[in-house]
Amino acid sequence: METSFLIEKGILILVIWGITMLIALYSTFGERVVAAYFQDRRGPNRAGPGGLLQPLADGVKMFTKEDFIPNTPNKWLFIFGPALFMTTALLTSSVLPWGDKLNIFGYEVSLFVADINVAILFILGVISIGVYGIMIGGWASNNKFALLGAVRASSQMISYEVAMGLSIIALLMLSGTLSVREIAAQQGGDFLGISGMKWNIFYQPLGFLIFLVCAFAETNRTPFDLPECEAELIGGYHTEYSSMKLGFFLFAEYISMFISSAIIATLYFGGYNYPGVNWVADHIGPNIATILGVVVLFAKIIFFIFFYMWVRWTLPRFRYDQLMNLGWKILIPLAIANIIITGTAILLLN
Amino acid sequence: MTFYIFLFLAALAVFCGLMTVTSRNPVHSVIFLIGCFFAIAGHYLLLNAQFLAVVHIIVYAGAIMVLFLFTLMMMNLNEASEGHKPALARISAVVSAGLLLFILIAALKKTEPFAPPLTIDHSIGLVKALGNTLLNEYLLPFEFVSILLLSSMVGAVLIAKRDKSPKPELE
Protein backbone atom coordinates (compact mmCIF):
# COMPACT_ATOMS: atom_id res chain seq x y z
CA MET A 1 0.00 0.00 0.00
CA GLU A 2 1.82 3.08 -1.21
CA THR A 3 1.54 6.46 0.38
CA SER A 4 0.41 8.10 -2.85
CA PHE A 5 -2.51 5.67 -3.05
CA LEU A 6 -3.56 6.52 0.50
CA ILE A 7 -3.26 10.24 -0.14
CA GLU A 8 -5.26 9.97 -3.37
CA LYS A 9 -8.08 8.04 -1.75
CA GLY A 10 -8.01 10.24 1.34
CA ILE A 11 -8.43 13.40 -0.71
CA LEU A 12 -11.15 11.73 -2.76
CA ILE A 13 -13.03 10.67 0.38
CA LEU A 14 -12.84 14.18 1.82
CA VAL A 15 -14.00 15.76 -1.43
CA ILE A 16 -16.91 13.36 -1.83
CA TRP A 17 -17.88 13.83 1.80
CA GLY A 18 -17.76 17.60 1.40
CA ILE A 19 -19.81 17.55 -1.79
CA THR A 20 -22.36 15.21 -0.21
CA MET A 21 -22.73 17.52 2.77
CA LEU A 22 -22.95 20.60 0.59
CA ILE A 23 -25.59 19.11 -1.69
CA ALA A 24 -27.58 17.79 1.26
CA LEU A 25 -27.36 21.21 2.90
CA TYR A 26 -28.64 22.94 -0.18
CA SER A 27 -31.31 20.30 -0.78
CA THR A 28 -32.95 21.44 2.44
CA PHE A 29 -32.99 24.93 0.98
CA GLY A 30 -34.07 23.60 -2.42
CA GLU A 31 -36.88 21.65 -0.83
CA ARG A 32 -38.33 24.82 0.66
CA VAL A 33 -37.92 26.81 -2.53
CA VAL A 34 -39.55 24.06 -4.57
CA ALA A 35 -42.36 23.73 -2.03
CA ALA A 36 -42.90 27.48 -2.14
CA TYR A 37 -42.99 27.43 -5.92
CA PHE A 38 -45.49 24.58 -5.96
CA GLN A 39 -47.70 26.34 -3.44
CA ASP A 40 -47.45 29.67 -5.23
CA ARG A 41 -45.73 31.59 -2.45
CA ARG A 42 -42.30 32.98 -1.70
CA GLY A 43 -39.82 30.65 -0.09
CA PRO A 44 -37.01 31.58 2.30
CA ASN A 45 -35.57 34.85 1.03
CA ARG A 46 -34.28 36.78 4.03
CA ALA A 47 -30.94 35.20 4.94
CA GLY A 48 -28.36 36.31 2.42
CA PRO A 49 -28.93 37.05 -1.25
CA GLY A 50 -32.05 35.21 -2.37
CA GLY A 51 -32.10 33.32 0.92
CA LEU A 52 -28.92 31.42 0.03
CA LEU A 53 -27.59 31.51 3.59
CA GLN A 54 -30.76 29.92 4.96
CA PRO A 55 -29.18 26.43 5.44
CA LEU A 56 -26.43 27.98 7.57
CA ALA A 57 -29.01 29.73 9.70
CA ASP A 58 -30.88 26.43 10.09
CA GLY A 59 -27.65 24.72 11.09
CA VAL A 60 -26.84 27.32 13.71
CA LYS A 61 -30.37 27.04 15.05
CA MET A 62 -30.12 23.25 15.27
CA PHE A 63 -26.78 23.38 17.07
CA THR A 64 -27.76 26.00 19.62
CA LYS A 65 -31.07 24.45 20.65
CA GLU A 66 -31.37 22.64 23.94
CA ASP A 67 -30.25 19.03 23.65
CA PHE A 68 -33.00 17.16 25.42
CA ILE A 69 -32.73 13.49 26.35
CA PRO A 70 -36.00 11.94 27.52
CA ASN A 71 -36.30 9.80 30.61
CA THR A 72 -35.25 6.56 29.04
CA PRO A 73 -33.27 3.64 30.37
CA ASN A 74 -31.29 3.49 27.15
CA LYS A 75 -29.46 6.79 26.85
CA TRP A 76 -26.61 5.30 24.86
CA LEU A 77 -28.93 3.79 22.33
CA PHE A 78 -30.82 7.06 22.13
CA ILE A 79 -27.59 8.75 21.02
CA PHE A 80 -26.47 5.79 18.94
CA GLY A 81 -29.62 5.79 16.76
CA PRO A 82 -29.12 9.04 14.84
CA ALA A 83 -25.36 8.43 14.62
CA LEU A 84 -25.94 5.06 13.00
CA PHE A 85 -28.55 6.48 10.65
CA MET A 86 -26.15 9.18 9.52
CA THR A 87 -23.29 6.70 9.08
CA THR A 88 -25.28 4.34 6.91
CA ALA A 89 -26.59 7.24 4.84
CA LEU A 90 -23.01 8.33 4.09
CA LEU A 91 -21.49 4.89 3.66
CA THR A 92 -22.88 4.05 0.23
CA SER A 93 -21.02 6.85 -1.52
CA SER A 94 -17.78 4.91 -1.11
CA VAL A 95 -18.53 2.41 -3.87
CA LEU A 96 -20.11 4.74 -6.42
CA PRO A 97 -18.03 5.87 -9.39
CA TRP A 98 -18.06 9.64 -9.62
CA GLY A 99 -16.27 9.83 -12.93
CA ASP A 100 -13.84 8.17 -15.28
CA LYS A 101 -10.06 8.35 -14.97
CA LEU A 102 -8.42 11.72 -14.57
CA ASN A 103 -4.84 12.29 -15.69
CA ILE A 104 -3.08 14.84 -13.48
CA PHE A 105 0.54 15.46 -14.58
CA GLY A 106 1.03 11.88 -15.64
CA TYR A 107 -0.54 10.50 -12.48
CA GLU A 108 -3.76 8.61 -13.11
CA VAL A 109 -6.56 9.21 -10.65
CA SER A 110 -9.69 7.08 -10.71
CA LEU A 111 -12.71 8.92 -9.41
CA PHE A 112 -14.06 6.29 -7.08
CA VAL A 113 -13.07 5.40 -3.54
CA ALA A 114 -13.35 1.62 -3.57
CA ASP A 115 -13.96 -0.62 -6.55
CA ILE A 116 -15.07 -3.79 -4.81
CA ASN A 117 -16.45 -6.53 -7.00
CA VAL A 118 -19.59 -6.97 -4.90
CA ALA A 119 -20.48 -3.28 -4.87
CA ILE A 120 -24.17 -3.76 -5.65
CA LEU A 121 -24.53 -6.20 -2.78
CA PHE A 122 -22.63 -3.75 -0.58
CA ILE A 123 -25.18 -1.06 -1.43
CA LEU A 124 -28.06 -3.42 -0.61
CA GLY A 125 -26.34 -4.40 2.62
CA VAL A 126 -25.87 -0.81 3.73
CA ILE A 127 -29.48 -0.02 2.88
CA SER A 128 -30.65 -2.97 4.93
CA ILE A 129 -28.59 -1.77 7.89
CA GLY A 130 -29.99 1.74 7.61
CA VAL A 131 -33.18 0.59 9.25
CA TYR A 132 -31.38 -0.01 12.56
CA GLY A 133 -30.75 3.68 13.15
CA ILE A 134 -34.47 4.38 13.00
CA MET A 135 -35.46 1.29 14.97
CA ILE A 136 -32.94 1.79 17.76
CA GLY A 137 -33.64 5.52 17.99
CA GLY A 138 -37.39 5.00 17.99
CA TRP A 139 -37.26 2.25 20.58
CA ALA A 140 -34.84 4.05 22.89
CA SER A 141 -37.08 7.13 22.90
CA ASN A 142 -39.39 5.28 25.27
CA ASN A 143 -42.40 6.75 23.54
CA LYS A 144 -45.38 5.04 21.93
CA PHE A 145 -45.43 7.20 18.85
CA ALA A 146 -41.71 6.87 18.30
CA LEU A 147 -41.97 3.09 18.65
CA LEU A 148 -44.88 2.92 16.21
CA GLY A 149 -42.94 5.04 13.75
CA ALA A 150 -39.91 2.79 14.13
CA VAL A 151 -41.95 -0.37 13.63
CA ARG A 152 -43.61 1.12 10.57
CA ALA A 153 -40.28 2.20 9.16
CA SER A 154 -38.73 -1.21 9.63
CA SER A 155 -41.59 -3.14 8.08
CA GLN A 156 -41.77 -0.71 5.19
CA MET A 157 -38.05 -0.85 4.52
CA ILE A 158 -37.89 -4.64 4.74
CA SER A 159 -40.82 -4.99 2.37
CA TYR A 160 -39.43 -2.68 -0.26
CA GLU A 161 -35.91 -4.04 0.01
CA VAL A 162 -37.16 -7.30 -1.48
CA ALA A 163 -38.62 -5.63 -4.54
CA MET A 164 -35.54 -3.45 -4.85
CA GLY A 165 -33.21 -6.43 -4.81
CA LEU A 166 -35.35 -8.26 -7.36
CA SER A 167 -35.43 -5.25 -9.69
CA ILE A 168 -31.64 -5.00 -9.53
CA ILE A 169 -31.27 -8.71 -10.38
CA ALA A 170 -32.67 -8.12 -13.87
CA LEU A 171 -30.10 -5.36 -14.34
CA LEU A 172 -27.33 -7.65 -13.17
CA MET A 173 -28.39 -10.34 -15.61
CA LEU A 174 -27.96 -7.79 -18.36
CA SER A 175 -24.62 -6.40 -17.26
CA GLY A 176 -23.09 -9.60 -15.90
CA THR A 177 -21.14 -7.89 -13.13
CA LEU A 178 -21.69 -6.80 -9.55
CA SER A 179 -19.23 -3.92 -9.75
CA VAL A 180 -20.88 -0.52 -10.04
CA ARG A 181 -17.84 0.88 -11.82
CA GLU A 182 -18.13 -1.71 -14.56
CA ILE A 183 -21.86 -1.17 -14.87
CA ALA A 184 -21.24 2.54 -15.30
CA ALA A 185 -18.45 1.92 -17.80
CA GLN A 186 -20.63 -0.46 -19.84
CA GLN A 187 -23.20 2.26 -20.33
CA GLY A 188 -20.68 4.25 -22.35
CA GLY A 189 -21.31 2.00 -25.36
CA ASP A 190 -23.22 2.85 -28.51
CA PHE A 191 -26.98 2.97 -28.63
CA LEU A 192 -28.60 3.63 -32.03
CA GLY A 193 -25.26 4.90 -33.24
CA ILE A 194 -24.79 7.50 -30.51
CA SER A 195 -21.77 6.89 -28.31
CA GLY A 196 -22.17 7.06 -24.54
CA MET A 197 -25.91 6.42 -24.70
CA LYS A 198 -26.14 2.71 -23.87
CA TRP A 199 -28.06 3.57 -20.74
CA ASN A 200 -29.77 0.80 -18.86
CA ILE A 201 -33.04 2.71 -18.78
CA PHE A 202 -33.60 1.78 -22.43
CA TYR A 203 -33.19 -1.89 -21.62
CA GLN A 204 -34.81 -1.96 -18.20
CA PRO A 205 -37.69 0.55 -18.13
CA LEU A 206 -39.83 -1.63 -15.85
CA GLY A 207 -36.92 -2.41 -13.57
CA PHE A 208 -36.14 1.28 -13.32
CA LEU A 209 -39.72 2.10 -12.37
CA ILE A 210 -39.72 -0.53 -9.62
CA PHE A 211 -36.33 0.63 -8.40
CA LEU A 212 -37.49 4.24 -8.32
CA VAL A 213 -40.58 3.45 -6.25
CA CYS A 214 -38.49 1.34 -3.87
CA ALA A 215 -35.91 4.10 -3.57
CA PHE A 216 -38.67 6.47 -2.52
CA ALA A 217 -39.83 3.97 0.08
CA GLU A 218 -36.31 3.31 1.37
CA THR A 219 -35.58 6.98 1.88
CA ASN A 220 -38.92 7.49 3.68
CA ARG A 221 -39.98 10.24 1.35
CA THR A 222 -43.54 11.13 0.49
CA PRO A 223 -45.68 9.32 -0.62
CA PHE A 224 -44.03 6.72 1.61
CA ASP A 225 -43.29 8.87 4.67
CA LEU A 226 -45.58 6.88 6.94
CA PRO A 227 -42.90 6.33 9.60
CA GLU A 228 -42.91 10.02 10.38
CA CYS A 229 -46.33 11.13 9.25
CA GLU A 230 -47.20 14.14 11.35
CA ALA A 231 -50.95 13.68 11.26
CA GLU A 232 -50.96 10.25 12.91
CA LEU A 233 -47.72 9.86 14.77
CA ILE A 234 -46.74 13.39 15.83
CA GLY A 235 -43.33 12.93 14.26
CA GLY A 236 -42.76 9.21 14.19
CA TYR A 237 -39.42 7.87 15.26
CA HIS A 238 -37.90 11.29 15.88
CA THR A 239 -40.68 12.60 18.12
CA GLU A 240 -38.44 12.75 21.17
CA TYR A 241 -35.37 14.07 19.42
CA SER A 242 -34.23 17.65 19.56
CA SER A 243 -31.26 19.80 18.66
CA MET A 244 -28.57 18.27 16.46
CA LYS A 245 -29.77 14.71 17.02
CA LEU A 246 -32.99 15.67 15.28
CA GLY A 247 -30.80 17.51 12.80
CA PHE A 248 -28.94 14.27 12.10
CA PHE A 249 -32.18 12.44 11.37
CA LEU A 250 -33.49 15.16 9.09
CA PHE A 251 -30.15 15.75 7.45
CA ALA A 252 -29.49 12.06 6.88
CA GLU A 253 -32.75 11.92 4.98
CA TYR A 254 -31.42 14.48 2.53
CA ILE A 255 -28.11 12.67 2.30
CA SER A 256 -29.80 9.39 1.51
CA MET A 257 -31.90 11.25 -1.05
CA PHE A 258 -28.71 12.47 -2.70
CA ILE A 259 -27.09 9.05 -2.54
CA SER A 260 -30.11 7.22 -3.91
CA SER A 261 -30.34 9.78 -6.72
CA ALA A 262 -26.70 9.03 -7.46
CA ILE A 263 -27.42 5.29 -7.46
CA ILE A 264 -30.37 5.73 -9.82
CA ALA A 265 -28.31 7.95 -12.12
CA THR A 266 -25.41 5.50 -12.09
CA LEU A 267 -27.33 2.29 -12.50
CA TYR A 268 -29.97 3.35 -14.99
CA PHE A 269 -29.03 6.72 -16.49
CA GLY A 270 -25.51 6.09 -17.64
CA GLY A 271 -23.62 7.48 -14.66
CA TYR A 272 -20.91 9.79 -15.92
CA ASN A 273 -21.60 8.96 -19.57
CA TYR A 274 -23.22 11.43 -21.91
CA PRO A 275 -23.92 11.43 -25.65
CA GLY A 276 -20.79 12.03 -27.65
CA VAL A 277 -18.36 11.18 -24.85
CA ASN A 278 -15.92 9.61 -27.29
CA TRP A 279 -15.99 12.63 -29.59
CA VAL A 280 -15.12 14.95 -26.71
CA ALA A 281 -12.36 12.63 -25.55
CA ASP A 282 -10.86 12.47 -29.06
CA HIS A 283 -11.20 16.09 -30.06
CA ILE A 284 -10.87 18.13 -26.88
CA GLY A 285 -9.04 15.90 -24.46
CA PRO A 286 -9.69 13.00 -22.12
CA ASN A 287 -9.43 15.14 -19.00
CA ILE A 288 -12.08 17.55 -20.26
CA ALA A 289 -14.27 14.59 -21.17
CA THR A 290 -13.92 13.20 -17.64
CA ILE A 291 -14.66 16.53 -15.98
CA LEU A 292 -17.65 17.01 -18.24
CA GLY A 293 -18.75 13.50 -17.21
CA VAL A 294 -18.64 14.47 -13.54
CA VAL A 295 -20.67 17.58 -14.28
CA VAL A 296 -23.21 15.54 -16.23
CA LEU A 297 -23.45 13.01 -13.40
CA PHE A 298 -24.17 15.76 -10.92
CA ALA A 299 -26.72 17.30 -13.27
CA LYS A 300 -28.51 13.95 -13.37
CA ILE A 301 -28.33 13.64 -9.60
CA ILE A 302 -29.73 17.12 -9.07
CA PHE A 303 -32.53 16.35 -11.48
CA PHE A 304 -33.47 13.29 -9.43
CA ILE A 305 -33.31 15.26 -6.20
CA PHE A 306 -35.68 17.72 -7.79
CA PHE A 307 -37.84 14.78 -8.85
CA TYR A 308 -38.01 13.64 -5.22
CA MET A 309 -39.25 17.08 -4.20
CA TRP A 310 -41.61 17.30 -7.14
CA VAL A 311 -43.27 14.05 -6.07
CA ARG A 312 -43.33 15.09 -2.44
CA TRP A 313 -45.35 18.23 -3.12
CA THR A 314 -47.60 16.57 -5.68
CA LEU A 315 -48.73 13.22 -4.32
CA PRO A 316 -50.59 12.57 -1.07
CA ARG A 317 -49.39 9.99 1.42
CA PHE A 318 -50.37 6.33 1.10
CA ARG A 319 -52.48 4.55 3.67
CA TYR A 320 -50.61 1.78 5.45
CA ASP A 321 -52.46 -1.14 3.86
CA GLN A 322 -52.06 0.47 0.44
CA LEU A 323 -48.34 0.71 1.07
CA MET A 324 -48.06 -2.97 1.93
CA ASN A 325 -50.29 -3.99 -0.97
CA LEU A 326 -48.16 -2.01 -3.38
CA GLY A 327 -44.98 -3.53 -2.04
CA TRP A 328 -45.91 -7.17 -1.78
CA LYS A 329 -48.71 -7.67 -4.28
CA ILE A 330 -47.72 -5.37 -7.11
CA LEU A 331 -44.01 -4.54 -7.07
CA ILE A 332 -42.64 -7.98 -6.19
CA PRO A 333 -44.65 -9.87 -8.85
CA LEU A 334 -43.77 -7.15 -11.36
CA ALA A 335 -40.09 -7.45 -10.47
CA ILE A 336 -40.21 -11.22 -10.89
CA ALA A 337 -41.99 -10.82 -14.23
CA ASN A 338 -39.27 -8.38 -15.21
CA ILE A 339 -36.61 -10.95 -14.37
CA ILE A 340 -38.37 -13.56 -16.50
CA ILE A 341 -38.79 -11.16 -19.43
CA THR A 342 -35.15 -10.10 -19.23
CA GLY A 343 -33.99 -13.70 -19.02
CA THR A 344 -36.08 -14.70 -22.02
CA ALA A 345 -34.86 -11.72 -24.02
CA ILE A 346 -31.22 -12.49 -23.22
CA LEU A 347 -31.75 -16.13 -24.18
CA LEU A 348 -33.47 -15.29 -27.46
CA LEU A 349 -31.19 -12.46 -28.57
CA ASN A 350 -27.88 -14.15 -27.80
CA MET B 1 -0.61 -7.14 11.17
CA THR B 2 -3.09 -9.68 9.86
CA PHE B 3 -2.87 -11.59 13.09
CA TYR B 4 -3.77 -8.52 15.13
CA ILE B 5 -6.80 -7.93 12.92
CA PHE B 6 -7.77 -11.53 13.57
CA LEU B 7 -7.31 -11.10 17.31
CA PHE B 8 -9.36 -7.92 17.38
CA LEU B 9 -12.21 -9.46 15.38
CA ALA B 10 -12.13 -12.63 17.44
CA ALA B 11 -12.23 -10.70 20.70
CA LEU B 12 -15.09 -8.57 19.39
CA ALA B 13 -17.04 -11.66 18.29
CA VAL B 14 -16.57 -13.44 21.61
CA PHE B 15 -17.36 -10.34 23.67
CA CYS B 16 -20.51 -9.58 21.68
CA GLY B 17 -21.54 -13.24 21.81
CA LEU B 18 -21.18 -13.31 25.58
CA MET B 19 -23.08 -10.06 25.95
CA THR B 20 -25.83 -11.48 23.74
CA VAL B 21 -26.53 -14.36 26.04
CA THR B 22 -26.04 -12.45 29.29
CA SER B 23 -27.81 -9.12 28.65
CA ARG B 24 -30.95 -8.78 30.66
CA ASN B 25 -32.69 -6.69 28.05
CA PRO B 26 -33.60 -8.66 24.91
CA VAL B 27 -33.14 -5.60 22.68
CA HIS B 28 -29.58 -5.19 23.94
CA SER B 29 -29.05 -8.85 23.14
CA VAL B 30 -30.15 -8.26 19.57
CA ILE B 31 -27.80 -5.30 19.19
CA PHE B 32 -24.85 -7.26 20.56
CA LEU B 33 -25.65 -10.16 18.27
CA ILE B 34 -25.58 -7.75 15.34
CA GLY B 35 -22.15 -6.63 16.52
CA CYS B 36 -21.08 -10.27 16.66
CA PHE B 37 -22.32 -10.82 13.10
CA PHE B 38 -20.32 -7.83 11.93
CA ALA B 39 -17.21 -9.27 13.54
CA ILE B 40 -17.87 -12.57 11.77
CA ALA B 41 -18.35 -10.71 8.47
CA GLY B 42 -14.95 -9.15 9.15
CA HIS B 43 -13.52 -12.64 9.50
CA TYR B 44 -15.04 -13.60 6.16
CA LEU B 45 -13.40 -10.57 4.57
CA LEU B 46 -10.11 -11.58 6.16
CA LEU B 47 -10.54 -15.02 4.62
CA ASN B 48 -11.10 -13.43 1.20
CA ALA B 49 -14.75 -14.53 1.07
CA GLN B 50 -16.07 -11.17 -0.10
CA PHE B 51 -19.33 -12.38 -1.52
CA LEU B 52 -20.19 -14.35 1.57
CA ALA B 53 -19.28 -11.43 3.83
CA VAL B 54 -21.74 -9.13 2.11
CA VAL B 55 -24.44 -11.79 1.87
CA HIS B 56 -23.90 -12.53 5.55
CA ILE B 57 -24.52 -8.87 6.38
CA ILE B 58 -27.59 -8.69 4.15
CA VAL B 59 -29.15 -11.92 5.40
CA TYR B 60 -28.22 -11.91 9.07
CA ALA B 61 -27.87 -8.25 10.01
CA GLY B 62 -30.26 -6.92 7.40
CA ALA B 63 -33.08 -9.44 7.48
CA ILE B 64 -32.96 -11.94 10.34
CA MET B 65 -31.99 -9.55 13.13
CA VAL B 66 -34.45 -6.92 11.92
CA LEU B 67 -37.09 -9.61 12.22
CA PHE B 68 -35.96 -10.37 15.77
CA LEU B 69 -35.91 -6.71 16.72
CA PHE B 70 -39.30 -6.22 15.13
CA THR B 71 -40.81 -9.11 17.08
CA LEU B 72 -39.27 -7.91 20.34
CA MET B 73 -40.62 -4.41 19.81
CA MET B 74 -44.07 -5.74 19.04
CA MET B 75 -44.04 -7.85 22.21
CA ASN B 76 -42.51 -5.01 24.21
CA LEU B 77 -40.42 -7.35 26.33
CA ASN B 78 -38.05 -5.81 28.84
CA GLU B 79 -35.84 -6.78 31.73
CA ALA B 80 -38.72 -7.55 34.03
CA SER B 81 -40.49 -9.93 31.69
CA GLU B 82 -37.99 -12.73 32.07
CA GLY B 83 -37.54 -14.41 35.42
CA HIS B 84 -34.26 -15.93 36.52
CA LYS B 85 -33.69 -19.60 36.20
CA PRO B 86 -33.03 -21.35 39.49
CA ALA B 87 -29.44 -21.00 40.68
CA LEU B 88 -28.75 -24.69 40.21
CA ALA B 89 -29.86 -24.55 36.57
CA ARG B 90 -27.63 -21.54 35.96
CA ILE B 91 -24.61 -23.16 37.54
CA SER B 92 -25.17 -26.34 35.57
CA ALA B 93 -25.48 -24.25 32.39
CA VAL B 94 -22.09 -22.69 33.05
CA VAL B 95 -20.54 -26.02 33.94
CA SER B 96 -21.90 -27.93 30.96
CA ALA B 97 -21.03 -25.21 28.43
CA GLY B 98 -17.57 -24.96 29.95
CA LEU B 99 -17.10 -28.72 29.81
CA LEU B 100 -18.20 -28.81 26.20
CA LEU B 101 -15.69 -26.09 25.38
CA PHE B 102 -12.99 -27.95 27.27
CA ILE B 103 -13.64 -31.18 25.41
CA LEU B 104 -13.81 -29.46 22.03
CA ILE B 105 -10.58 -27.58 22.54
CA ALA B 106 -8.80 -30.59 23.99
CA ALA B 107 -9.87 -32.64 20.99
CA LEU B 108 -9.00 -29.94 18.47
CA LYS B 109 -5.55 -29.40 19.96
CA LYS B 110 -4.60 -32.92 18.97
CA THR B 111 -5.37 -32.39 15.30
CA GLU B 112 -2.61 -32.19 12.76
CA PRO B 113 -1.38 -28.74 11.82
CA PHE B 114 -2.61 -27.30 8.57
CA ALA B 115 -0.47 -27.81 5.49
CA PRO B 116 -1.25 -25.28 2.78
CA PRO B 117 -2.32 -26.80 -0.54
CA LEU B 118 0.15 -26.69 -3.39
CA THR B 119 -1.96 -24.44 -5.55
CA ILE B 120 -3.83 -21.60 -3.94
CA ASP B 121 -6.94 -20.50 -5.76
CA HIS B 122 -7.44 -16.78 -5.15
CA SER B 123 -10.81 -16.59 -6.85
CA ILE B 124 -12.55 -18.90 -4.35
CA GLY B 125 -14.52 -16.27 -2.48
CA LEU B 126 -15.45 -14.24 -5.54
CA VAL B 127 -18.86 -14.24 -7.10
CA LYS B 128 -17.80 -15.94 -10.32
CA ALA B 129 -16.19 -18.99 -8.73
CA LEU B 130 -18.98 -19.39 -6.19
CA GLY B 131 -21.66 -19.03 -8.84
CA ASN B 132 -20.04 -21.69 -10.97
CA THR B 133 -19.88 -24.12 -8.07
CA LEU B 134 -23.37 -23.27 -6.92
CA LEU B 135 -25.10 -23.65 -10.26
CA ASN B 136 -23.11 -26.62 -11.53
CA GLU B 137 -22.37 -28.95 -8.67
CA TYR B 138 -25.11 -27.84 -6.31
CA LEU B 139 -27.94 -26.97 -8.67
CA LEU B 140 -30.45 -29.37 -7.18
CA PRO B 141 -29.95 -28.26 -3.55
CA PHE B 142 -30.18 -24.68 -4.80
CA GLU B 143 -33.61 -25.34 -6.28
CA PHE B 144 -34.65 -27.12 -3.09
CA VAL B 145 -33.61 -24.11 -1.07
CA SER B 146 -35.85 -21.91 -3.16
CA ILE B 147 -38.77 -24.24 -2.47
CA LEU B 148 -37.87 -24.25 1.22
CA LEU B 149 -37.88 -20.47 1.34
CA LEU B 150 -41.19 -20.24 -0.47
CA SER B 151 -42.84 -22.80 1.78
CA SER B 152 -41.45 -21.15 4.91
CA MET B 153 -42.80 -17.80 3.73
CA VAL B 154 -46.25 -19.27 3.19
CA GLY B 155 -45.98 -21.11 6.50
CA ALA B 156 -44.99 -17.99 8.42
CA VAL B 157 -47.89 -16.01 6.99
CA LEU B 158 -50.30 -18.85 7.73
CA ILE B 159 -49.11 -19.33 11.32
CA ALA B 160 -48.89 -15.70 12.29
CA LYS B 161 -52.20 -14.76 10.75
CA ARG B 162 -54.77 -13.98 13.40
CA ASP B 163 -57.60 -16.49 13.29
CA LYS B 164 -61.00 -14.94 12.87
CA SER B 165 -62.66 -17.06 15.56
CA PRO B 166 -65.00 -15.22 17.97
CA LYS B 167 -62.68 -15.88 20.92
CA PRO B 168 -62.15 -12.54 22.67
CA GLU B 169 -58.69 -11.12 22.08
CA LEU B 170 -56.87 -9.35 24.86
CA GLU B 171 -55.01 -6.98 22.55
Added chain:
Amino acid sequence: MSLLMNIFQEIPLHNYLFLSAILFCIGVFGVLLRRNAIIIFMSIELMFNAVNLLLVAFSTYYSDSGGQVFVFFIMAVAAAEVSVGLAILVTIYRNLHSVDIDELKSLKW
Protein backbone atom coordinates in the same frame (compact mmCIF):
# COMPACT_ATOMS: atom_id res chain seq x y z
CA MET C 1 4.01 -13.30 -1.25
CA SER C 2 0.35 -13.53 -1.99
CA LEU C 3 -2.34 -12.24 0.31
CA LEU C 4 -3.75 -15.64 1.15
CA MET C 5 -0.33 -17.14 1.78
CA ASN C 6 0.29 -14.32 4.21
CA ILE C 7 -2.95 -15.14 6.02
CA PHE C 8 -2.14 -18.85 6.12
CA GLN C 9 1.20 -18.14 7.72
CA GLU C 10 0.12 -15.53 10.20
CA ILE C 11 -3.14 -17.13 11.34
CA PRO C 12 -2.89 -20.88 11.89
CA LEU C 13 -6.08 -22.73 11.04
CA HIS C 14 -6.24 -23.84 14.67
CA ASN C 15 -7.14 -20.31 15.67
CA TYR C 16 -10.32 -20.52 13.65
CA LEU C 17 -11.09 -23.93 15.12
CA PHE C 18 -10.77 -22.53 18.64
CA LEU C 19 -12.70 -19.36 17.85
CA SER C 20 -15.64 -21.22 16.42
CA ALA C 21 -15.55 -23.71 19.29
CA ILE C 22 -15.77 -20.79 21.73
CA LEU C 23 -18.62 -19.16 19.79
CA PHE C 24 -20.46 -22.45 19.58
CA CYS C 25 -20.13 -22.98 23.33
CA ILE C 26 -21.39 -19.47 23.99
CA GLY C 27 -24.44 -20.42 21.94
CA VAL C 28 -24.93 -23.60 23.95
CA PHE C 29 -24.49 -21.61 27.14
CA GLY C 30 -27.21 -19.18 26.03
CA VAL C 31 -29.64 -21.98 25.24
CA LEU C 32 -29.09 -23.50 28.69
CA LEU C 33 -29.07 -20.24 30.61
CA ARG C 34 -31.98 -18.21 29.31
CA ARG C 35 -35.73 -18.59 29.63
CA ASN C 36 -36.76 -16.16 26.94
CA ALA C 37 -37.50 -18.21 23.82
CA ILE C 38 -36.34 -15.42 21.52
CA ILE C 39 -32.93 -15.24 23.19
CA ILE C 40 -32.65 -19.01 22.88
CA PHE C 41 -33.40 -18.59 19.22
CA MET C 42 -30.65 -16.03 18.94
CA SER C 43 -28.21 -18.36 20.67
CA ILE C 44 -29.01 -20.96 18.04
CA GLU C 45 -28.20 -18.38 15.38
CA LEU C 46 -24.88 -17.82 17.11
CA MET C 47 -24.16 -21.55 16.94
CA PHE C 48 -25.03 -21.54 13.24
CA ASN C 49 -22.56 -18.75 12.73
CA ALA C 50 -19.80 -20.54 14.56
CA VAL C 51 -20.23 -23.42 12.14
CA ASN C 52 -20.40 -21.07 9.16
CA LEU C 53 -17.17 -19.40 10.19
CA LEU C 54 -15.39 -22.71 10.38
CA LEU C 55 -16.74 -23.80 7.00
CA VAL C 56 -15.54 -20.60 5.37
CA ALA C 57 -12.15 -20.94 7.03
CA PHE C 58 -11.76 -24.52 5.79
CA SER C 59 -12.96 -23.58 2.34
CA THR C 60 -10.38 -20.81 2.05
CA TYR C 61 -7.52 -22.75 3.58
CA TYR C 62 -8.06 -25.79 1.40
CA SER C 63 -9.06 -23.86 -1.76
CA ASP C 64 -12.40 -25.58 -2.10
CA SER C 65 -15.44 -23.45 -2.88
CA GLY C 66 -17.82 -26.18 -1.72
CA GLY C 67 -17.55 -24.97 1.87
CA GLN C 68 -18.69 -21.49 1.00
CA VAL C 69 -21.63 -22.83 -0.99
CA PHE C 70 -22.59 -24.80 2.09
CA VAL C 71 -22.55 -21.61 4.15
CA PHE C 72 -24.81 -20.07 1.55
CA PHE C 73 -27.29 -22.92 2.02
CA ILE C 74 -27.06 -22.67 5.79
CA MET C 75 -27.94 -18.98 5.57
CA ALA C 76 -31.00 -19.76 3.47
CA VAL C 77 -32.10 -22.47 5.89
CA ALA C 78 -31.51 -20.13 8.84
CA ALA C 79 -33.67 -17.46 7.21
CA ALA C 80 -36.46 -19.97 6.61
CA GLU C 81 -36.15 -21.30 10.15
CA VAL C 82 -36.27 -17.84 11.70
CA SER C 83 -39.32 -16.74 9.75
CA VAL C 84 -41.34 -19.80 10.78
CA GLY C 85 -39.95 -19.88 14.30
CA LEU C 86 -40.72 -16.26 14.99
CA ALA C 87 -44.20 -16.69 13.54
CA ILE C 88 -44.77 -19.53 16.01
CA LEU C 89 -43.42 -17.40 18.87
CA VAL C 90 -45.71 -14.53 17.92
CA THR C 91 -48.67 -16.89 17.98
CA ILE C 92 -47.62 -18.26 21.37
CA TYR C 93 -47.19 -14.76 22.71
CA ARG C 94 -50.65 -13.84 21.51
CA ASN C 95 -52.17 -16.75 23.41
CA LEU C 96 -50.07 -16.78 26.57
CA HIS C 97 -48.64 -13.23 26.71
CA SER C 98 -45.26 -14.70 27.43
CA VAL C 99 -42.42 -16.38 25.58
CA ASP C 100 -40.93 -17.89 28.70
CA ILE C 101 -40.00 -21.48 27.95
CA ASP C 102 -40.65 -22.51 31.54
CA GLU C 103 -44.29 -21.66 30.98
CA LEU C 104 -44.47 -23.55 27.71
CA LYS C 105 -44.21 -26.98 29.24
CA SER C 106 -47.52 -28.49 28.24
CA LEU C 107 -47.77 -29.84 24.73
CA LYS C 108 -51.51 -29.36 24.71
CA TRP C 109 -54.06 -27.30 26.57
